[in-house]
Amino acid sequence: MTSEQVKTKDAVTPRKSKRRWTPNIIVFACNWCSYAGADTAGVTRIEHQPHFRIIRVMCSGRIQPAFVLKAFERGADGVLVSGCHFGDCHYIFGNERAVEQFERTQRMVKLLGIEDGRLRLEWISAAEGARFAEVINEFTDQIRDLGPGPFSSRRAGSNNGKP
Protein backbone atom coordinates (compact mmCIF):
# COMPACT_ATOMS: atom_id res chain seq x y z
CA MET A 1 0.00 0.00 0.00
CA THR A 2 1.45 3.40 -0.90
CA SER A 3 1.33 6.31 1.49
CA GLU A 4 -1.38 7.98 -0.61
CA GLN A 5 -3.53 4.88 -0.32
CA VAL A 6 -3.02 4.85 3.42
CA LYS A 7 -4.07 8.49 3.58
CA THR A 8 -7.22 7.92 1.52
CA LYS A 9 -8.04 4.85 3.57
CA ASP A 10 -7.75 6.87 6.76
CA ALA A 11 -9.88 9.58 5.24
CA VAL A 12 -12.77 7.24 4.51
CA THR A 13 -12.52 5.47 7.87
CA PRO A 14 -15.31 6.91 10.00
CA ARG A 15 -14.01 8.76 13.03
CA LYS A 16 -14.27 6.80 16.21
CA SER A 17 -17.18 8.08 18.19
CA LYS A 18 -16.27 8.95 21.73
CA ARG A 19 -19.04 6.94 23.31
CA ARG A 20 -19.08 3.68 21.46
CA TRP A 21 -16.27 1.22 21.97
CA THR A 22 -14.71 -0.22 18.85
CA PRO A 23 -12.41 -3.22 18.94
CA ASN A 24 -8.70 -3.02 18.33
CA ILE A 25 -7.73 -6.00 16.23
CA ILE A 26 -4.30 -6.98 14.98
CA VAL A 27 -4.21 -9.00 11.76
CA PHE A 28 -1.01 -10.78 10.84
CA ALA A 29 -1.10 -11.47 7.10
CA CYS A 30 1.41 -13.19 4.86
CA ASN A 31 2.76 -11.24 1.93
CA TRP A 32 1.73 -13.70 -0.77
CA CYS A 33 -1.82 -14.70 0.04
CA SER A 34 -3.66 -13.02 2.89
CA TYR A 35 -2.23 -9.55 2.44
CA ALA A 36 -3.00 -9.78 -1.26
CA GLY A 37 -6.45 -11.06 -0.30
CA ALA A 38 -6.99 -7.92 1.75
CA ASP A 39 -5.84 -5.91 -1.24
CA THR A 40 -8.33 -7.75 -3.46
CA ALA A 41 -11.09 -6.92 -0.99
CA GLY A 42 -10.09 -3.26 -1.27
CA VAL A 43 -9.72 -3.21 -5.05
CA THR A 44 -13.12 -4.86 -5.53
CA ARG A 45 -14.57 -2.35 -3.04
CA ILE A 46 -16.07 -4.90 -0.71
CA GLU A 47 -17.28 -3.22 2.46
CA HIS A 48 -16.09 -4.56 5.77
CA GLN A 49 -15.51 -3.30 9.27
CA PRO A 50 -12.39 -1.18 9.63
CA HIS A 51 -11.31 -1.79 13.23
CA PHE A 52 -8.11 -3.67 12.56
CA ARG A 53 -4.46 -3.06 11.74
CA ILE A 54 -2.68 -5.34 9.31
CA ILE A 55 0.89 -6.34 9.95
CA ARG A 56 2.41 -7.88 6.87
CA VAL A 57 5.00 -10.60 7.26
CA MET A 58 6.70 -12.51 4.47
CA CYS A 59 5.25 -15.84 5.56
CA SER A 60 2.76 -16.98 8.16
CA GLY A 61 5.47 -19.33 9.42
CA ARG A 62 7.19 -16.25 10.81
CA ILE A 63 4.34 -15.49 13.19
CA GLN A 64 5.82 -16.66 16.46
CA PRO A 65 3.99 -16.82 19.78
CA ALA A 66 5.93 -13.69 20.74
CA PHE A 67 4.11 -11.59 18.14
CA VAL A 68 0.67 -12.57 19.31
CA LEU A 69 1.49 -12.45 23.02
CA LYS A 70 3.04 -9.02 22.64
CA ALA A 71 -0.07 -7.81 20.82
CA PHE A 72 -2.24 -8.96 23.71
CA GLU A 73 0.18 -7.54 26.25
CA ARG A 74 0.02 -4.14 24.57
CA GLY A 75 -3.76 -4.15 24.67
CA ALA A 76 -5.08 -5.79 21.50
CA ASP A 77 -8.65 -7.03 21.82
CA GLY A 78 -8.23 -9.76 19.23
CA VAL A 79 -5.52 -11.24 17.03
CA LEU A 80 -6.09 -12.84 13.65
CA VAL A 81 -3.33 -14.91 12.11
CA SER A 82 -3.70 -15.60 8.41
CA GLY A 83 -1.74 -17.28 5.65
CA CYS A 84 -1.95 -19.24 2.42
CA HIS A 85 -4.08 -22.38 2.09
CA PHE A 86 -2.25 -25.67 2.57
CA GLY A 87 -0.36 -26.60 -0.56
CA ASP A 88 -0.30 -22.97 -1.71
CA CYS A 89 2.44 -21.64 0.54
CA HIS A 90 4.95 -19.60 -1.39
CA TYR A 91 7.67 -21.24 0.69
CA ILE A 92 6.19 -24.76 0.34
CA PHE A 93 5.78 -25.58 4.04
CA GLY A 94 5.70 -22.20 5.80
CA ASN A 95 2.05 -22.49 6.74
CA GLU A 96 2.67 -25.88 8.31
CA ARG A 97 5.16 -24.14 10.59
CA ALA A 98 2.49 -21.50 11.17
CA VAL A 99 0.13 -24.15 12.51
CA GLU A 100 2.77 -25.42 14.94
CA GLN A 101 3.50 -21.90 16.14
CA PHE A 102 -0.20 -21.14 16.40
CA GLU A 103 -0.86 -24.20 18.53
CA ARG A 104 1.95 -23.18 20.85
CA THR A 105 0.48 -19.69 21.05
CA GLN A 106 -2.97 -21.08 21.77
CA ARG A 107 -1.66 -23.13 24.67
CA MET A 108 0.00 -20.07 26.20
CA VAL A 109 -3.08 -17.91 25.65
CA LYS A 110 -5.24 -20.53 27.31
CA LEU A 111 -2.94 -20.78 30.33
CA LEU A 112 -2.93 -17.02 30.69
CA GLY A 113 -6.71 -17.02 30.79
CA ILE A 114 -7.31 -14.92 27.69
CA GLU A 115 -10.60 -16.02 26.04
CA ASP A 116 -10.25 -18.50 23.13
CA GLY A 117 -12.36 -16.34 20.84
CA ARG A 118 -9.79 -13.55 20.82
CA LEU A 119 -7.34 -15.56 18.76
CA ARG A 120 -8.07 -17.02 15.36
CA LEU A 121 -6.25 -18.70 12.49
CA GLU A 122 -7.55 -18.39 8.93
CA TRP A 123 -6.32 -19.34 5.49
CA ILE A 124 -7.12 -16.68 2.89
CA SER A 125 -5.77 -16.75 -0.65
CA ALA A 126 -4.96 -13.75 -2.82
CA ALA A 127 -8.15 -14.25 -4.84
CA GLU A 128 -10.44 -14.45 -1.84
CA GLY A 129 -11.22 -10.78 -1.27
CA ALA A 130 -14.79 -11.60 -0.31
CA ARG A 131 -13.60 -14.25 2.11
CA PHE A 132 -11.24 -11.73 3.74
CA ALA A 133 -14.10 -9.28 4.26
CA GLU A 134 -16.31 -12.06 5.63
CA VAL A 135 -13.65 -13.23 8.11
CA ILE A 136 -12.98 -9.67 9.27
CA ASN A 137 -16.67 -8.95 9.78
CA GLU A 138 -17.23 -12.19 11.62
CA PHE A 139 -14.18 -11.77 13.83
CA THR A 140 -14.90 -8.12 14.59
CA ASP A 141 -18.44 -8.99 15.66
CA GLN A 142 -17.10 -11.78 17.81
CA ILE A 143 -14.63 -9.43 19.52
CA ARG A 144 -17.37 -6.84 19.94
CA ASP A 145 -19.38 -9.45 21.84
CA LEU A 146 -16.40 -10.33 24.02
CA GLY A 147 -15.72 -6.68 24.84
CA PRO A 148 -12.37 -5.02 25.46
CA GLY A 149 -9.39 -7.36 25.85
CA PRO A 150 -8.01 -8.11 29.31
CA PHE A 151 -5.01 -5.86 28.84
CA SER A 152 -6.77 -3.15 26.88
CA SER A 153 -6.47 0.34 28.27
CA ARG A 154 -10.16 0.85 27.55
CA ARG A 155 -11.27 -1.84 29.92
CA ALA A 156 -13.14 -0.61 32.96
CA GLY A 157 -10.91 -0.21 35.97
CA SER A 158 -7.77 -0.26 33.86
CA ASN A 159 -4.82 1.79 34.95
CA ASN A 160 -2.80 1.53 31.77
CA GLY A 161 -2.54 5.25 31.45
CA LYS A 162 -4.22 6.42 28.30
CA PRO A 163 -8.02 6.76 28.37
Add this chain to the structure above:
Amino acid sequence: MDRLTQIGKETRAWACYDCGKCTANCPIARAGAPFSPRRQVLSTNLDHREAIESNGSLGICLTCMKCDSSCPASVEYSKLVQKLREYTYREDNVGCPHGGALQSTMRMMAAGKTVQNRMDWITDDIRITSDESEVFYWTGCTMYLDAFFDELGVHSLNGTRAAISILNQHGITPIVSPSERCCGHDLLWGGDRKSFDLLAKHNVELVESSKASILVVSCAECLRTWKIDYAPYFSQRPPEILHISEFINARNNDLSFKENGDARIVTYQDPCRLGRHLEIYDAPRSVLGLLPGIELAEMHQSGKRAVCCAGSTWTNCDRYSKAIQVGRLKEAKATGASTLVTCCPKCQVHLKCAMNDPNLKEDIEIEIKDLAELVVEALD
Protein backbone atom coordinates in the same frame (compact mmCIF):
# COMPACT_ATOMS: atom_id res chain seq x y z
CA MET B 1 26.71 10.51 43.54
CA ASP B 2 25.69 9.30 40.12
CA ARG B 3 23.97 5.96 39.65
CA LEU B 4 26.94 4.09 38.19
CA THR B 5 29.21 5.05 41.07
CA GLN B 6 26.49 3.97 43.45
CA ILE B 7 26.10 0.62 41.68
CA GLY B 8 29.86 0.23 41.89
CA LYS B 9 29.70 0.77 45.64
CA GLU B 10 26.76 -1.54 46.21
CA THR B 11 28.42 -4.41 44.41
CA ARG B 12 32.00 -3.79 45.54
CA ALA B 13 33.06 -3.15 41.93
CA TRP B 14 35.47 -0.53 43.27
CA ALA B 15 37.44 -3.31 45.00
CA CYS B 16 38.43 -4.87 41.66
CA TYR B 17 42.20 -5.00 41.25
CA ASP B 18 42.11 -6.12 37.67
CA CYS B 19 43.42 -9.67 38.14
CA GLY B 20 41.16 -11.16 35.47
CA LYS B 21 40.18 -14.32 37.34
CA CYS B 22 36.54 -13.57 36.57
CA THR B 23 37.09 -13.59 32.82
CA ALA B 24 39.31 -16.68 33.06
CA ASN B 25 36.52 -18.50 34.91
CA CYS B 26 33.61 -17.24 32.83
CA PRO B 27 32.02 -20.10 30.88
CA ILE B 28 30.91 -17.72 28.13
CA ALA B 29 34.36 -16.16 27.69
CA ARG B 30 35.83 -19.67 27.67
CA ALA B 31 33.50 -20.67 24.87
CA GLY B 32 35.03 -17.86 22.83
CA ALA B 33 32.49 -15.06 23.12
CA PRO B 34 33.76 -11.50 22.94
CA PHE B 35 32.72 -10.99 26.53
CA SER B 36 34.67 -10.01 29.58
CA PRO B 37 33.34 -9.56 33.10
CA ARG B 38 36.50 -7.68 34.01
CA ARG B 39 35.91 -5.12 31.30
CA GLN B 40 32.38 -4.63 32.57
CA VAL B 41 33.61 -3.98 36.10
CA LEU B 42 36.20 -1.53 34.84
CA SER B 43 33.66 0.31 32.67
CA THR B 44 31.45 0.70 35.74
CA ASN B 45 34.34 2.05 37.78
CA LEU B 46 35.37 4.45 35.01
CA ASP B 47 31.77 5.61 34.57
CA HIS B 48 31.62 4.57 30.90
CA ARG B 49 27.92 4.10 30.37
CA GLU B 50 28.41 3.86 26.63
CA ALA B 51 30.96 1.08 26.92
CA ILE B 52 28.60 -0.86 29.18
CA GLU B 53 25.75 -0.69 26.70
CA SER B 54 27.57 -0.79 23.40
CA ASN B 55 29.43 -4.08 23.57
CA GLY B 56 26.14 -5.93 24.05
CA SER B 57 27.66 -8.12 26.70
CA LEU B 58 25.20 -7.25 29.42
CA GLY B 59 22.67 -9.61 27.90
CA ILE B 60 25.20 -12.37 27.24
CA CYS B 61 26.14 -12.80 30.91
CA LEU B 62 24.53 -15.89 32.46
CA THR B 63 24.67 -14.42 35.99
CA CYS B 64 25.75 -17.93 36.99
CA MET B 65 28.09 -16.51 39.68
CA LYS B 66 31.06 -18.50 38.53
CA CYS B 67 33.10 -15.32 38.53
CA ASP B 68 31.78 -14.19 41.92
CA SER B 69 32.92 -17.44 43.46
CA SER B 70 36.46 -17.01 42.20
CA CYS B 71 36.92 -13.30 42.83
CA PRO B 72 39.65 -12.61 45.42
CA ALA B 73 38.26 -9.12 46.04
CA SER B 74 34.66 -10.35 46.55
CA VAL B 75 33.21 -8.24 43.77
CA GLU B 76 29.56 -9.23 43.40
CA TYR B 77 29.60 -9.46 39.65
CA SER B 78 26.19 -11.08 39.08
CA LYS B 79 24.54 -8.46 41.25
CA LEU B 80 26.41 -5.81 39.26
CA VAL B 81 25.03 -7.18 35.99
CA GLN B 82 21.52 -7.27 37.42
CA LYS B 83 21.80 -3.64 38.53
CA LEU B 84 23.35 -2.53 35.24
CA ARG B 85 20.55 -4.23 33.31
CA GLU B 86 18.06 -2.38 35.44
CA TYR B 87 19.95 0.85 34.86
CA THR B 88 20.02 0.45 31.07
CA TYR B 89 16.61 -1.24 30.78
CA ARG B 90 14.50 -0.72 27.69
CA GLU B 91 11.43 -2.87 27.16
CA ASP B 92 11.97 -3.31 23.43
CA ASN B 93 15.52 -4.52 23.90
CA VAL B 94 14.91 -8.24 24.08
CA GLY B 95 17.91 -10.45 23.46
CA CYS B 96 15.80 -13.55 23.90
CA PRO B 97 15.63 -15.95 20.94
CA HIS B 98 11.97 -16.58 21.71
CA GLY B 99 11.24 -13.04 20.59
CA GLY B 100 10.21 -11.94 24.07
CA ALA B 101 7.24 -14.33 24.22
CA LEU B 102 8.17 -15.40 27.73
CA GLN B 103 8.77 -11.85 28.90
CA SER B 104 5.35 -10.87 27.52
CA THR B 105 3.79 -13.80 29.36
CA MET B 106 5.45 -12.78 32.60
CA ARG B 107 4.45 -9.15 32.21
CA MET B 108 0.86 -10.15 31.52
CA MET B 109 0.93 -12.14 34.74
CA ALA B 110 2.38 -9.11 36.48
CA ALA B 111 -0.49 -6.95 35.22
CA GLY B 112 -2.74 -9.72 36.52
CA LYS B 113 -5.89 -8.81 34.64
CA THR B 114 -6.89 -12.35 33.77
CA VAL B 115 -7.70 -15.47 35.73
CA GLN B 116 -5.11 -18.03 34.73
CA ASN B 117 -5.99 -21.62 33.83
CA ARG B 118 -2.92 -23.01 35.47
CA MET B 119 -4.31 -26.04 37.31
CA ASP B 120 -5.19 -28.39 34.44
CA TRP B 121 -2.17 -30.60 35.03
CA ILE B 122 -3.33 -31.91 38.37
CA THR B 123 -3.94 -35.65 38.21
CA ASP B 124 -6.10 -37.81 40.46
CA ASP B 125 -3.19 -39.48 42.21
CA ILE B 126 -2.02 -36.28 43.92
CA ARG B 127 -3.81 -34.45 46.69
CA ILE B 128 -3.80 -30.67 46.99
CA THR B 129 -5.93 -28.17 48.81
CA SER B 130 -6.78 -24.53 48.44
CA ASP B 131 -7.75 -23.83 52.06
CA GLU B 132 -5.42 -24.43 54.93
CA SER B 133 -2.32 -26.46 55.34
CA GLU B 134 1.00 -26.40 57.09
CA VAL B 135 2.77 -26.43 53.70
CA PHE B 136 2.38 -24.17 50.68
CA TYR B 137 3.79 -25.79 47.56
CA TRP B 138 5.11 -23.33 44.98
CA THR B 139 4.72 -24.83 41.50
CA GLY B 140 6.56 -22.17 39.51
CA CYS B 141 5.83 -21.82 35.81
CA THR B 142 6.40 -25.43 34.78
CA MET B 143 3.01 -25.62 33.04
CA TYR B 144 3.97 -22.67 30.87
CA LEU B 145 7.35 -24.17 30.05
CA ASP B 146 5.77 -27.49 29.07
CA ALA B 147 3.24 -25.70 26.87
CA PHE B 148 5.84 -23.52 25.19
CA PHE B 149 8.60 -26.09 24.77
CA ASP B 150 6.36 -28.99 23.87
CA GLU B 151 8.28 -29.72 20.67
CA LEU B 152 11.52 -30.21 22.62
CA GLY B 153 9.86 -32.89 24.73
CA VAL B 154 10.17 -30.93 27.96
CA HIS B 155 8.16 -32.53 30.75
CA SER B 156 8.96 -30.37 33.73
CA LEU B 157 5.43 -30.84 35.12
CA ASN B 158 6.38 -34.44 35.95
CA GLY B 159 8.78 -33.01 38.51
CA THR B 160 6.07 -30.77 39.93
CA ARG B 161 3.62 -33.67 40.26
CA ALA B 162 6.34 -35.84 41.78
CA ALA B 163 7.16 -33.18 44.39
CA ILE B 164 3.50 -32.99 45.40
CA SER B 165 3.25 -36.76 45.72
CA ILE B 166 6.36 -36.72 47.92
CA LEU B 167 4.58 -34.21 50.16
CA ASN B 168 1.51 -36.48 50.10
CA GLN B 169 3.70 -39.41 51.19
CA HIS B 170 4.69 -37.35 54.21
CA GLY B 171 1.00 -37.09 55.03
CA ILE B 172 0.80 -33.50 53.90
CA THR B 173 -1.85 -32.09 51.58
CA PRO B 174 -0.13 -28.92 50.41
CA ILE B 175 -1.78 -25.70 49.31
CA VAL B 176 -1.39 -25.16 45.58
CA SER B 177 -2.89 -21.88 44.60
CA PRO B 178 -4.50 -21.13 41.23
CA SER B 179 -3.72 -17.45 41.76
CA GLU B 180 0.01 -18.04 41.91
CA ARG B 181 1.91 -15.90 39.42
CA CYS B 182 5.38 -16.11 37.96
CA CYS B 183 8.01 -15.40 40.61
CA GLY B 184 9.48 -12.71 38.35
CA HIS B 185 13.01 -14.07 38.46
CA ASP B 186 13.61 -13.52 34.76
CA LEU B 187 12.10 -10.05 34.76
CA LEU B 188 14.28 -9.02 37.68
CA TRP B 189 17.42 -10.37 36.05
CA GLY B 190 16.37 -8.88 32.73
CA GLY B 191 16.16 -5.45 34.34
CA ASP B 192 12.38 -5.00 34.54
CA ARG B 193 12.14 -3.98 38.19
CA LYS B 194 8.66 -2.48 37.83
CA SER B 195 6.97 -5.72 36.77
CA PHE B 196 9.01 -7.71 39.29
CA ASP B 197 7.71 -5.44 42.00
CA LEU B 198 4.10 -6.17 41.07
CA LEU B 199 4.70 -9.92 41.02
CA ALA B 200 6.62 -9.92 44.28
CA LYS B 201 3.89 -8.01 46.13
CA HIS B 202 1.17 -10.32 44.81
CA ASN B 203 3.02 -13.55 45.54
CA VAL B 204 4.21 -12.58 49.00
CA GLU B 205 0.70 -11.53 49.94
CA LEU B 206 -0.68 -14.80 48.56
CA VAL B 207 1.66 -16.92 50.68
CA GLU B 208 1.32 -14.74 53.77
CA SER B 209 -2.47 -14.85 53.63
CA SER B 210 -2.44 -18.65 53.33
CA LYS B 211 -0.90 -18.82 56.82
CA ALA B 212 1.27 -21.78 55.84
CA SER B 213 4.34 -22.14 58.01
CA ILE B 214 6.49 -23.85 55.37
CA LEU B 215 6.91 -22.93 51.72
CA VAL B 216 8.26 -25.79 49.62
CA VAL B 217 9.76 -24.92 46.24
CA SER B 218 11.14 -27.24 43.55
CA CYS B 219 12.47 -24.78 41.01
CA ALA B 220 15.95 -23.44 41.74
CA GLU B 221 15.17 -20.00 40.33
CA CYS B 222 11.91 -19.59 42.27
CA LEU B 223 13.77 -20.67 45.39
CA ARG B 224 16.44 -18.02 44.93
CA THR B 225 13.79 -15.40 44.35
CA TRP B 226 11.85 -16.42 47.43
CA LYS B 227 14.83 -16.71 49.71
CA ILE B 228 16.76 -13.64 48.63
CA ASP B 229 14.85 -11.27 46.37
CA TYR B 230 11.46 -11.44 48.12
CA ALA B 231 12.93 -10.93 51.60
CA PRO B 232 12.21 -7.16 51.71
CA TYR B 233 8.57 -7.70 50.68
CA PHE B 234 7.44 -9.69 53.71
CA SER B 235 5.35 -7.73 56.17
CA GLN B 236 5.60 -10.35 58.89
CA ARG B 237 7.97 -13.18 59.69
CA PRO B 238 8.37 -15.15 56.45
CA PRO B 239 7.50 -18.85 56.41
CA GLU B 240 10.30 -21.36 56.39
CA ILE B 241 11.35 -21.60 52.73
CA LEU B 242 12.70 -25.00 51.76
CA HIS B 243 13.82 -26.69 48.60
CA ILE B 244 12.09 -30.02 48.11
CA SER B 245 15.44 -31.78 48.73
CA GLU B 246 15.90 -29.90 52.02
CA PHE B 247 12.37 -30.89 53.00
CA ILE B 248 13.01 -34.58 52.26
CA ASN B 249 16.25 -34.49 54.24
CA ALA B 250 14.56 -32.89 57.21
CA ARG B 251 11.87 -35.58 57.32
CA ASN B 252 13.24 -38.61 55.53
CA ASN B 253 11.97 -41.04 58.16
CA ASP B 254 8.49 -40.71 56.69
CA LEU B 255 9.42 -42.14 53.32
CA SER B 256 9.67 -45.86 52.69
CA PHE B 257 11.68 -46.89 49.69
CA LYS B 258 11.68 -50.13 47.73
CA GLU B 259 14.04 -52.75 49.17
CA ASN B 260 16.17 -53.03 46.10
CA GLY B 261 15.71 -50.55 43.31
CA ASP B 262 17.14 -50.97 39.83
CA ALA B 263 20.86 -50.39 39.96
CA ARG B 264 21.82 -47.45 37.83
CA ILE B 265 24.29 -44.62 37.67
CA VAL B 266 23.06 -41.04 37.64
CA THR B 267 24.85 -37.73 37.54
CA TYR B 268 23.76 -34.43 39.04
CA GLN B 269 23.70 -31.03 37.38
CA ASP B 270 23.97 -28.26 39.98
CA PRO B 271 21.66 -25.45 38.84
CA CYS B 272 23.50 -22.15 39.23
CA ARG B 273 20.66 -20.69 41.31
CA LEU B 274 20.63 -23.61 43.73
CA GLY B 275 24.37 -24.06 43.88
CA ARG B 276 26.39 -20.88 43.77
CA HIS B 277 23.49 -18.52 44.48
CA LEU B 278 22.08 -20.37 47.50
CA GLU B 279 24.95 -22.73 48.32
CA ILE B 280 22.70 -25.79 48.43
CA TYR B 281 25.06 -28.51 47.22
CA ASP B 282 24.63 -31.32 49.72
CA ALA B 283 20.86 -31.59 50.15
CA PRO B 284 20.10 -32.94 46.64
CA ARG B 285 23.09 -35.26 46.85
CA SER B 286 22.02 -36.72 50.16
CA VAL B 287 18.51 -37.28 48.75
CA LEU B 288 20.11 -39.23 45.91
CA GLY B 289 22.04 -41.15 48.56
CA LEU B 290 18.75 -42.26 50.16
CA LEU B 291 17.52 -43.91 46.97
CA PRO B 292 18.24 -47.65 46.75
CA GLY B 293 20.24 -48.84 43.76
CA ILE B 294 21.18 -45.35 42.64
CA GLU B 295 24.81 -44.49 42.40
CA LEU B 296 25.88 -40.88 41.91
CA ALA B 297 28.77 -40.29 39.54
CA GLU B 298 29.96 -36.68 39.73
CA MET B 299 30.85 -34.77 36.60
CA HIS B 300 34.33 -33.36 36.19
CA GLN B 301 33.05 -29.89 37.12
CA SER B 302 30.53 -30.21 39.90
CA GLY B 303 29.40 -28.46 43.05
CA LYS B 304 30.91 -25.01 43.25
CA ARG B 305 32.61 -25.47 39.89
CA ALA B 306 29.54 -26.72 38.01
CA VAL B 307 28.83 -25.15 34.63
CA CYS B 308 25.37 -23.69 34.17
CA CYS B 309 22.91 -24.62 31.41
CA ALA B 310 23.76 -21.38 29.59
CA GLY B 311 20.38 -19.73 29.47
CA SER B 312 19.37 -18.71 32.93
CA THR B 313 17.35 -15.55 32.34
CA TRP B 314 15.97 -15.72 28.78
CA THR B 315 18.35 -12.97 27.75
CA ASN B 316 20.76 -14.88 25.62
CA CYS B 317 21.07 -17.85 23.33
CA ASP B 318 23.77 -18.09 20.72
CA ARG B 319 26.47 -20.44 19.49
CA TYR B 320 28.42 -19.89 22.71
CA SER B 321 25.50 -21.09 24.81
CA LYS B 322 25.23 -24.08 22.52
CA ALA B 323 28.93 -24.82 22.95
CA ILE B 324 28.55 -24.69 26.74
CA GLN B 325 25.49 -26.95 26.67
CA VAL B 326 27.15 -29.51 24.41
CA GLY B 327 30.25 -29.46 26.58
CA ARG B 328 28.17 -30.03 29.68
CA LEU B 329 26.23 -32.91 28.13
CA LYS B 330 29.45 -34.55 26.98
CA GLU B 331 30.73 -34.26 30.53
CA ALA B 332 27.56 -35.92 31.78
CA LYS B 333 27.92 -38.74 29.24
CA ALA B 334 31.55 -39.27 30.25
CA THR B 335 30.49 -40.24 33.78
CA GLY B 336 28.76 -43.31 32.33
CA ALA B 337 25.46 -42.18 33.85
CA SER B 338 22.17 -43.11 32.24
CA THR B 339 20.28 -40.17 33.71
CA LEU B 340 21.11 -36.53 34.32
CA VAL B 341 19.35 -35.30 37.43
CA THR B 342 18.63 -31.63 37.96
CA CYS B 343 16.49 -29.37 40.13
CA CYS B 344 15.73 -26.59 37.69
CA PRO B 345 13.16 -26.80 34.86
CA LYS B 346 15.23 -24.35 32.86
CA CYS B 347 18.22 -26.72 32.86
CA GLN B 348 15.84 -29.28 31.36
CA VAL B 349 14.66 -26.88 28.66
CA HIS B 350 18.12 -25.74 27.59
CA LEU B 351 19.87 -29.08 27.73
CA LYS B 352 17.00 -30.79 25.89
CA CYS B 353 17.20 -28.08 23.22
CA ALA B 354 20.93 -28.72 22.74
CA MET B 355 20.21 -32.45 22.32
CA ASN B 356 18.20 -31.66 19.19
CA ASP B 357 21.38 -31.39 17.19
CA PRO B 358 21.18 -34.27 14.68
CA ASN B 359 24.95 -34.36 14.16
CA LEU B 360 25.74 -34.88 17.81
CA LYS B 361 22.76 -37.02 18.72
CA GLU B 362 24.60 -40.07 20.11
CA ASP B 363 27.37 -38.08 21.75
CA ILE B 364 25.14 -35.97 23.90
CA GLU B 365 21.77 -37.67 24.27
CA ILE B 366 20.97 -38.48 27.88
CA GLU B 367 17.76 -38.81 29.85
CA ILE B 368 17.04 -35.72 32.00
CA LYS B 369 14.91 -35.97 35.11
CA ASP B 370 13.96 -33.85 38.03
CA LEU B 371 15.21 -35.00 41.41
CA ALA B 372 11.65 -35.44 42.69
CA GLU B 373 10.81 -37.80 39.81
CA LEU B 374 13.66 -40.09 40.85
CA VAL B 375 12.48 -40.10 44.45
CA VAL B 376 8.93 -41.03 43.46
CA GLU B 377 10.19 -43.86 41.24
CA ALA B 378 12.07 -45.32 44.22
CA LEU B 379 9.14 -45.09 46.62
CA ASP B 380 7.59 -48.29 47.82
